[in-house]
Amino acid sequence: MLNVLKVRIYPNKQQKIALSRNLGCARFVWNYYLNKTNSQYQETGKGMTYCQMAKDLTKLKKLSDYEWLAESTAATLQQALKNLESAFKNFFEKRANFPRFKTKHKKQSLRYPESCSIKKGGLKLPKIGIVKAKITRQITGKIKSVTLSKTSTDKYFACLLFETEDNATSGATPGRFPRLGKAHQEINKSKISGIDLGLSSLVTVFDGEKTYSIDPIKPTRKYAKRLRRRQQALSRKAKGSSNRKKAIYRVAKVHEKISNTRADFLHKLSRKLCDENQIVVAENLNIKGLARTKLAKSIYDAGFGMLLNFLGYKLEREGGLLIEVDRFFPSTKLCSCCNFKNDLLTLSIRDWVCPQCQTHHDRDENAAKNLRQEGLRILLENTAGQSEFQACGETVRLVNTCIKKQVSVNQESPVTASA
Numbered sequence: 411m412l413n414v415l416k417v418r419i420y421p422n423k424q425q426k427i428a429l430s431r432n433l434g435c436a437r438f439v440w441n442y443y444l445n446k447t448n449s450q451y452q453e454t455g456k457g458m459t460y461c462q463m464a465k466d467l468t469k470l471k472k473l474s475d476y477e478w479l480a481e482s483t484a485a486t487l488q489q490a491l492k493n494l495e496s497a498f499k500n501f502f503e504k505r506a507n508f509p510r511f512k513t514k515h516k517k518q519s520l521r522y523p524e525s526c527s528i529k530k531g532g533l534k535l536p537k538i539g540i541v542k543a544k545i546t547r548q549i550t551g552k553i554k555s556v557t558l559s560k561t562s563t564d565k566y567f568a569c570l571l572f573e574t575e576d577n578a579t580s581g582a583t584p585g586r587f588p589r590l591g592k593a594h595q596e597i598n599k600s601k602i603s604g605i606d607l608g609l610s611s612l613v614t615v616f617d618g619e620k621t622y623s624i625d626p627i628k629p630t631r632k633y634a635k636r637l638r639r640r641q642q643a644l645s646r647k648a649k650g651s652s653n654r655k656k657a658i659y660r661v662a663k664v665h666e667k668i669s670n671t672r673a674d675f676l677h678k679l680s681r682k683l684c685d686e687n688q689i690v691v692a693e694n695l696n697i698k699g700l701a702r703t704k705l706a707k708s709i710y711d712a713g714f715g716m717l718l719n720f721l722g723y724k725l726e727r728e729g730g731l732l733i734e735v736d737r738f739f740p741s742t743k744l745c746s747c748c749n750f751k752n753d754l755l756t757l758s759i760r761d762w763v764c765p766q767c768q769t770h771h772d773r774d775e776n777a778a779k780n781l782r783q784e785g786l787r788i789l790l791e792n793t794a795g796q797s798e799f800q801a802c803g804e805t806v807r808l809v810n811t812c813i814k815k816q817v818s819v820n821q822e823s824p825v826t827a828s829a
């Protein structure tokens with residue numbers, strides 16, 4: 411099983427120079443071949459494959475104008491080409507936008523596909539040497555690749571991709587749960603919660619007995635004033651001045667603060683949910699669609715997608731399961747007592763009384779109850795181990811291949827940070 415650990419690294423002055431050269435070379439190769447593929451496509455109607463680009467790169471490196479490319483590790487440049495090829499593939503298969511040119515002013519990254527190891531408590535990188543690193547967990551397996559990134563606030567991180575034998579050896583709390591069997595009793599015994607995601611309360615949890623909800627934090631709102639001030643200060647600086655550079659850095663700092671606050675909160679929340687449950691049932695929200703509405707800012711601030719992602723891999727690592735129920739399942743409209751479907755329910759109604767059985771429902775609590783019920787039904791009707799199946803005409807995805815799937819789609823950063 412593949413596992414990822416993101417660690418912060420602290421290169422010294424010389425290493426920083428070497429790294430920025432390496433990042434620059436990888437960026438150049440990406441941009442050069444993106445441009446070349448585009449122009450070739452316009453002329454001939456066909457883009458370049460990885461093999462063609464790699465062959466061309468070997469020739470390019472021999473030209474006197476491009477000798478400096480040899481300073482960088484050859485494998486990282488080839489990896490940049492592989493990333494470019496998969497970026498095009500993702501575009502043609504409608505998973506991503508058209509690949510863009512990279513700039514040195516934003517987050518930059520680089521992938522070492524081989525020869526990295528952990529030595530003397532640091533991370534050994536080819537041609538760079540041992541870089542001081544804060545390795546928070548013991549890595550038992552062989553390191554397959556390292557993705558190095560530099561943020562716009564000059565922080566360096568490394569994502570270590572390594573292989574472990576099975577679930578039991580990979581997590582911080584090894585094998586907390588026994589593997590889920592098919593037997594009904596086993597499913598009934600394990601702890602299952604339904605969670606409803608919302609904006610007024612971020613998650614409403616129903617664990618079979620009681621419900622509770624957790625309020626969202628709104629980091630974008632919290633730091634809005636600071637961000638506005640610093641952006642205003644930036645707008646007053648003359649173009650190309652060193653004061654402008656400093657102001658850009660200060661703006662980037664606020665953005666970093668916002669995303670760190672959000673990620674920290676969501677890591678803690680998903681950890682709590684994962685500790686309390688073996689199976690979590692959630693709605694599969696159409697986040698891209700929601701983000702096109704008036705509520706976009708709040709949706710991004712809430713970080714639903716991030717939460718489900720964190721929850722998915724944390725549960726999987728410990729033998730649990732995240733079940734995503736199809737978004738067309740009417741979790742809010744059904745009465746959790748008698749299954750009456752209340753079509754009159756609108757977004758603004760926070761609580762309602764079921765006309766059939768007279769039960770008083772809180773909107774979110776009712777939805778959480780329905781989701782749990784639906785999750786149980788899916789579990790009992792389908793054999794464990796299948797990753798995709800049909801349930802009552804609604805496709806339901808069991809997110810147990812979370813990590814592998816991300817590796818294939820996004821070559822650059824295999825999985826988001828793990829904590």
Ligand SMILES: [Zn+2]
Pocket residue numbers: 745746747748749750764765766767768769
């Ligand atoms: Zn009812």
